[in-house]
Amino acid sequence: PERAHRDADGRLVVAGIAVTELAERFGTPLYVVDESDARARAARILAAFEAAAASVGTTVTVYYAGKAFLSGAIVRWVTDAGLGVDVCTGGELAVALAAGTDPARIGFHGNNKSVAEIERAVAAGVGAIIIDSEVEIERVADAAARAGRVQRVRLRVNSGVHASTHEFLATAHEDQKFGVSLDRAVELGTRIRSHASLELLGLHCHIGSQIFDSAGFAESAERLLAAHAELSAAGPLPELNLGGGFGIAYTSADDPTPIEEIALGIAEAVASGCRAHGVAVPKLAFEPGRSVIGPAGITLYTVGTVKPVPIDGGWRHYASVDGGMSDNARTALYGADYSARIASRVSDAPPALFRVAGRHCESGDIVVDAEYLPHDVAPGDLLAVAATGAYCWSLANNYNHVPRPAVVAVRDGVARVIVRGETEADLLARDAGLDASDAAEGA
Ligand code: LLP
Secondary structure: OOOEEEOOOOOOOOOOOOOHHHHHHOOOOOOEEEEHHHHHHHHHHHHHHHHHHHOOOEEEEEEHHHHHOHHHHHHHHHOOOEEEEEOHHHHHHHHHHHHOOEEEEHEEEEOOOHHHHHHHHHHHOOOOEEOOOOHHHHHHHHHHHOOOEEEEEEEEEOOOOOEOEEEEEOOOOOOOOOEEHHHHHHHHHHHHHOOEEEEEEEEEEOOOEEEEOHHHHHHHHHHHHHHHHHHHHHHHOEEEOOOOOOOOOOOOOOOOOOOOHHHHHHHHHHHOOOHHOOOOOOOOEOOOHHHHHHHHEEEEEEEEEEEEEEEOEEEEEEEEEEEOOOOOOHHHHOOOOOOOOOOOOOOOOOOEEEEEOOOOOOOOOEEEEEEEOOOOOOOEEEEEEOOOOOOOOOOOOOOHOOOOOOOEEEEEOOEEEEEEOOOOOHHHOOOOHHHHHHHHHHO
16 A cells, blocks of 8 residues: 555554554464555545546446455445445345445446346346346346336447557457447347336446556447447437446556546547537446555565575575465466565665465466565565455465465554454365265265
8 A cells, every 4th residue: 555654663564553463463364455545545536537527517426346355344445435336246246235335326247147146136226237148138127027126227338449558459349258249239228228127227348457548448438439329319328337447556667547537538538429429428437446446455475485496697586475376366367467575674685586476386376476575585574465455355265275364454553354364164164075974974
């Protein structure tokens, strides 16, 4: 988090607590989330989109994309800040509802929702179900009809724009599983309208993730607006949802455009597209996940072993920590870049090339691929890896029977567990083959 600093002893302090104290109290690996930082990010993102929407004469709804990191506490932080919540499974829906989210402020996504999930979402009264395929139109319409309700829906359209960081690729059809193709948006939107149990709010698209500027969103919006205009001519179409994907800095090499500028860029592109098509600027909606929670999280690890390995022209030092791809799969999965620092002390030893590795039985188990750390990194040092708030806990797994770490929220010098860590006993308890009764069966 931006507010982290060092105390007089060189220990990293987050939200008023030295991380050494957190490690002692809660153990490592440990996910730490700066609550004030997360709340402030949610508020800033909402304010940025509200200002941008107002500048083109419209309004906006911002949903927090729960897939980034969903827990009861986090749901309350983002809903307190005025965001809705986006979910994409029955499990995520259950968390959002249990945490007290107003169902009308929940959006329900997914490219393969079960009928049972659709029925739950309808019964809960979610504000919108995002229809992702042709076959889902009747599924949602029938579920709503059985429940005697009119369900509001959005139609997810694949705009053919795929974006990440500074680049976007625009094709006629993007080759991926989400949404319906742009050339069928009007036909399928019209079909949605033919069902008395459905109300079409608008079109939706999501073009990618970790995007640093507004160009891809602008291109995608322009493409959607032709279909939006055509559908608007036939009936009310109050909204346009442009998804999430706003990037964050993982290392000093990342320099995303401030969200205020991105929001304005998108709003202006929508407004000019609407002028060109002669339609009113719709109400806008966005679904940021990573940019709300990512920078607010760090992960603490304890170094267990350090091993110099000869490489071309020198040495690479492997510092192995007590977690790894089970608590942060992103490096192994996407080649993601992170940065690490010694968090328990400062060192003036000269820098050396390190690779922070995990404890799993796999050489791809890397947390930070390349980082210059003080040469004297040693067993017992605490390492902090920055910007792990998004898609780390949510992608966590039990590879090698490693229990998932706890999540601790820190605020004004106070730390509290917001998600209990797993224990080995938790993992063994689910293994039915270890039951005495099962053993008897086998005997
Ligand atoms: N809306 C929809 C429909 C999405 O599919 C996503 C993310 C979001 C919103 C939120 O995107 P964000 O603002 O967080 O970028 N596990 C990958 C990221 C997967 C994103 C999937 N969809 C990662 O760790 O990089």
